[in-house]
Amino acid sequence: MAGIDWQQVEEDLNSYGCAVIPRLLSERACREYVAAYDRPDLFRSRVIMARHGFGEGEYQYFAYPLPAHLQRLRATLYPPLAQIANRWYAAMEIATRFPAAHEDFIARCHAAGQTRPTPLLLRYQEGDYNCLHQDLYGEHVFPLQAAILLSQPDQDFTGGEFVLTEQRPRMQSRAEVVPLQQGDAVIFPVFHRPVTGTRGIYRVNMRHGVSRLRSGHRHTLGVIFHDAE
Numbered sequence: 001m002a003g004i005d006w007q008q009v010e011e012d013l014n015s016y017g018c019a020v021i022p023r024l025l026s027e028r029a030c031r032e033y034v035a036a037y038d039r040p041d042l043f044r045s046r047v048i049m050a051r052h053g054f055g056e057g058e059y060q061y062f063a064y065p066l067p068a069h070l071q072r073l074r075a076t077l078y079p080p081l082a083q084i085a086n087r088w089y090a091a092m093e094i095a096t097r098f099p100a101a102h103e104d105f106i107a108r109c110h111a112a113g114q115t116r117p118t119p120l121l122l123r124y125q126e127g128d129y130n131c132l133h134q135d136l137y138g139e140h141v142f143p144l145q146a147a148i149l150l151s152q153p154d155q156d157f158t159g160g161e162f163v164l165t166e167q168r169p170r171m172q173s174r175a176e177v178v179p180l181q182q183g184d185a186v187i188f189p190v191f192h193r194p195v196t197g198t199r200g201i202y203r204v205n206m207r208h209g210v211s212r213l214r215s216g217h218r219h220t221l222g223v224i225f226h227d228a229e
């Protein structure tokens with residue numbers, strides 16, 4: 001975690017609406033998260049995506065207390081992202097500011113009744129996909145999130161690309177496909193971001209999803225920083 005180039009992350013987020021942190025997790029850590037999928041004691045709920053029209057595939061939300069590694073990961077990624085989020089909110093002229101420490105932001109969520117943990121593991125197999133969506137779970141939203149690819153493209157699966165769309169006001173939408181290797185994290189906006197245009201700063205609406213898996217199995221770890229109602 002010490003070697004992350006946060007300035008590059010911020011530049012990429014501002015230029016493209018997403019940033020990749022290469023090799024955030026080791027191959028071994030990835031394997032451990034994949035194996036954790038089969039431990040029901042670690043999770044508070046399981047979602048079969050087709051039942052809700054979310055796509056095909058499934059995911060599970062971790063229960064509190066989070067596994068120590070995940071707790072540390074969430075708390076460590078948050079502070080530099082909170083600085084970016086605060087600059088974005090200032091640019092978008094939104095009054096909300098995010099505290100420097102994740103525990104203080106979580107206290108704000110919990111005080112508002114958003115008490116359920118949102119980090120999740122996702123599992124896809126051949127034919128599965130994740131429809132474009134936004135991970136909003138209540139009034140309190142931290143505007144950036146991370147998804148970490150736990151599987152190795154080409155070796156474990158084909159297809160299954162991470163996709164972002166950016167809807168600009170009164171304009172056509174732009175898509176971004178994010179190539180990831182095992183252990184890479186993609187940082188992206190939960191639902192909006194500021195873009196500087198010729199007539200000043202405007203807000204664009206963002207969605208993310210995963211294209212259809214052509215073969216194999218794909219697992220992801222999702223780190224969302226607000227909690228859910």
Ligand SMILES: O=C(O)CCC(=O)C(=O)O
Nearest residue numbers: 122135147162210220222
């Ligand atoms: O599987 C993926 O790459 C996307 C996961 C996702 O939607 C999330 O982490 O919020």
Ligand SMILES: [Fe+2]
Nearest residue numbers: 133134135208
């Ligand atoms: Fe998501």
